[in-house]
Amino acid sequence: MYRNLTSPEINILEKQGNEAEDWRNVQVKDGFNAYAVKNTQFDGEVKLGVFTKKLEVEGDIVKKSGIFNSFISNCIIGDNTRISKVNILSNYIIGNNTVIENAGSVFVDKESTFGNGAEIDVLNEGGGRELPIFDQLSSQIASILVLHRHDTELIKKLKEIISNYTRQKKSDQGYIGSNVKIIDTTFIKNVFVDDFTVITGALNLNEGTIRSAEESPAVIGGGVIAKEFIVLSGSVIDSGAIITSSFIGQGVQIGKQYSAVGSAFFANSEAFHGEACSLFAGPYTVTHHKSSLLIAGMFSFYNAGSGSNQSNHMYKLGPNHQGIVERGSKTGSLSYMLWPCKVGPFSVVMGKHPGNFDASEFPFSYLNVVDGKSVLTPAMNLFTVGTRRDSVKWPKRDRRKDPVKYDLIHFDFLNPFIIERVVNASNLLNNLLEKTPREREYISYKGIHILRLMLRTTRKYYEMFIKLYIAEEIKKRIGDITSYSSFDKILAKLNPDVECAEGPWIDVGGMYAPDQILQEMLDDIKTGNLTTVDMLHKRFNEIFSNYKNFSWNWCAQLIEQRLNISVNSLGPENLIEIINEGLVNKIKLNNMILKDAEKEFDPNSKTGFGYLNDNNIKDADFESVRGTYEKNSFVNEILAESELKKAEVSVFTEHLKLFS
């Protein structure tokens, strides 16, 4: 495929200011155009492609392919690639249609795995949960590696699988793929650059891998400094971000001087301005504000208010405290938690919490500080606008366009993981209510305080949610009720498709699964039935795909537990009752969300509106900027949903009556 240069070609090359110690070490493809190489010094063995086309450099600017004003050492350069003003380009294979222009040093100086296999100290800064990063790491694999340290045999096997994978990445020659753009970049050392990657204005990239896809290029932008890293497709790291020993998954955005060390960011996370240290940022972890430090914690579907902080420094034997904030939670402005703490799903943390607590048994809670105590209000976040909006927005904000998606994410708001927590919380509140004397103002539980008064009322809110879940799941399972010609066919549909999948349910890095099913997979890893990274992905995908069946199975068990009747024995009247009870609670919940939305239009919300302290001007200003409650799109969506649910249940009821 490659041949030696001809004498006329060498003459042309030398006349154009090129030099080589020995031109016999420079080989070219047939069709090589010597006029496309100028003022370049060749060193070692170099192979050159053909340079016949022009290519886009930046925006609409089109330049010739070829090699200009550069130093090239031991490289293979593809067809129609443009290398221009590159101080050192050494030990790289470079693909076709790639531009490397105005770059300092781009080289591989030793055998490298390009960041693959580097171990980072996530979740616990003191170590013990080291996460080996690699270019196919998913939030599921990471979650197991980080959270299953009790199972030493499993961790050993998993690390072996990953080590076998990363060993294949080892090379003393780097790769810069096809259709890559590396422009105005100062320093790239031992970095694998996948096809379609864009690097513009980066300062220093050292020991890493950047994966891209045509549909979803990774972009490394201005001022970025990254050392020991993996970046996956669709991610954008720019505006002075400093990344050290960190993993950046798919569709992640990091910038505005954000700094991260020993951290992993999974799908669609966003991090700007602040700082991460030993952070496990599960999917959709978002921190946008200055002075926010996320340290030694695990988060997902999380939103950090400005100045959110945690600390792991109240230690005696090292920075070994950690915290877990489960899916869907938020921390308010200037909130603070003293690790160790655990926050349940979809909760809101406000204020400076001076003590450790475990609030994980109470999902949808508000955690604030009253008289120096961490006070929890259970179920409070069930009927807020924020929870409703969040649950709708996440699937719409999936930036991953790569056909291969590593993190498996379930977005279902009503799901067994959440409802199991709600059921348990309801039972727990009931127990606490029964044993707490009426004269007690607060009860203490695992570092949190709950107003005794709230036990009964908030339990009712949890119960509302359970009833609505059961009704919604039944309707979902049955589908189009009018298509059933007999009640037996409905019962057949309600019969679970899979064997009993025992709980508890867990959130494995964004994927819901029964622990029993996950354990089967982990056992297969330990017994050597799953031995490669591909096999791990495949099995996780199987679990992911089976979610609906597992989920219905669990719901069927819940129905049996709560109603003392198996789904096989339900009659039309039972279904009518369950579905109508669900509707009542759905409407109640929607009405409570609407009441929450209404606050956005109350007189308090108008504070600061109106340039004069005149109510007419204030009202008009407010309406002009914020609109009205009646015309608000969120409000109207909720109202429309309530009407839709009523109509849906009416159809169900009428059809079920045919079988009564």
Add this chain to the structure above:
Amino acid sequence: MEKEEVKNKVKKVVAQVLKIDQSEVEDDSNFIFDLGADSMQSIQLVAAFEEEFNIEMDEDEAVAVQTISEAVDFISGYLN
């Protein structure tokens, strides 16, 4: 229970929950704008009314109650 008695008890409960002097609580006081209740305290008021009057109020209708007089009417409806 007479409405006047309901009103007095409502005012007492509101003062206790919001940690304010009962004299500050007027018949037409709005829990949020006049008495400064936040969203958590609004739920606490619902819980406290339920306990004080030994009733179980409709969840969404209860959170819609905004003033002392509305609370008195709403609770009276359950008591009668």
